[in-house]
Amino acid sequence: MSPEPAGTATHSSRSPLGGHAPRQQRVGRTLSFDDPRHLLTHRWLVDETYLLDAQDYEAWLELLTDDIHYLMPVRVTTALGAGFDTAPGMAHFDEDRYSLERRVARFATEHAWTEDPPSRMRHHLSNVRTFATEDPDHLVVDSAVLLFRNRGDVRESAFVSAGREDLLRRVGDDWRLARRTILVDESVLRMQNLAVFL
Numbered sequence: 001m002s003p004e005p006a007g008t009a010t011h012s013s014r015s016p017l018g019g020h021a022p023r024q025q026r027v028g029r030t031l032s033f034d035d036p037r038h039l040l041t042h043r044w045l046v047d048e049t050y051l052l053d054a055q056d057y058e059a060w061l062e063l064l065t066d067d068i069h070y071l072m073p074v075r076v077t078t079a080l081g082a083g084f085d086t087a088p089g090m091a092h093f094d095e096d097r098y099s100l101e102r103r104v105a106r107f108a109t110e111h112a113w114t115e116d117p118p119s120r121m122r123h124h125l126s127n128v129r130t131f132a133t134e135d136p137d138h139l140v141v142d143s144a145v146l147l148f149r150n151r152g153d154v155r156e157s158a159f160v161s162a163g164r165e166d167l168l169r170r171v172g173d174d175w176r177l178a179r180r181t182i183l184v185d186e187s188v189l190r191m192q193n194l195a196v197f198l
Helices: 036-053 057-061 097-107
Strands: 064-075 086-095 120-132 138-150 158-171 174-184
Touching: 036 057, 036 120, 036 138, 036 158, 036 174, 057 097, 064 097, 064 158, 086 097
Parallel strands: 064 174
Antiparallel strands: 064 086, 120 138, 138 158, 158 174
8 A cells, every 4th residue: 555645635644533544546647438447436426426415324324435534624725836725634524434424323313403404405526537546446536526505495505616536445346435535616615514425
């Protein structure tokens, strides 16, 4: 397993819950769009998107590995030569399997008032690119996601635009999400809360 290169988007080695995170990285150019591995990852992401839109989070958890790292760093605006655009040690999400399971379990309780009634959501997925890694059982996938979210009858709808870098791992005959890094396109989020998943 190769070490994480400095400056990569994953930031797992610098996050509180990222010490256990898998470190596989992309190698080479993007796979062609007719490559079976790219078709597989694109279908996987589309199927996941429908689960998130339906808020079927129990089924979504089944798509995750036990050592999942789910990270959404805080973006900052810096000078061109600063060499960074996220705040060190700060994240909207920095989660492992246990914390994600706890969040999902909370939705079933009376304390999940931020999602009761539930939001109406649509994840728009695009710009999917797939990369091989040194391990044939892992693939790195880039994608863009635009989340539309509306809740209630009066409050204005909200949008979040982001890029994602995912690491998918082959587990038996299936593929599982082993790492997700979400880089939002705003430094100040205009959404009332983040009680949802990207």
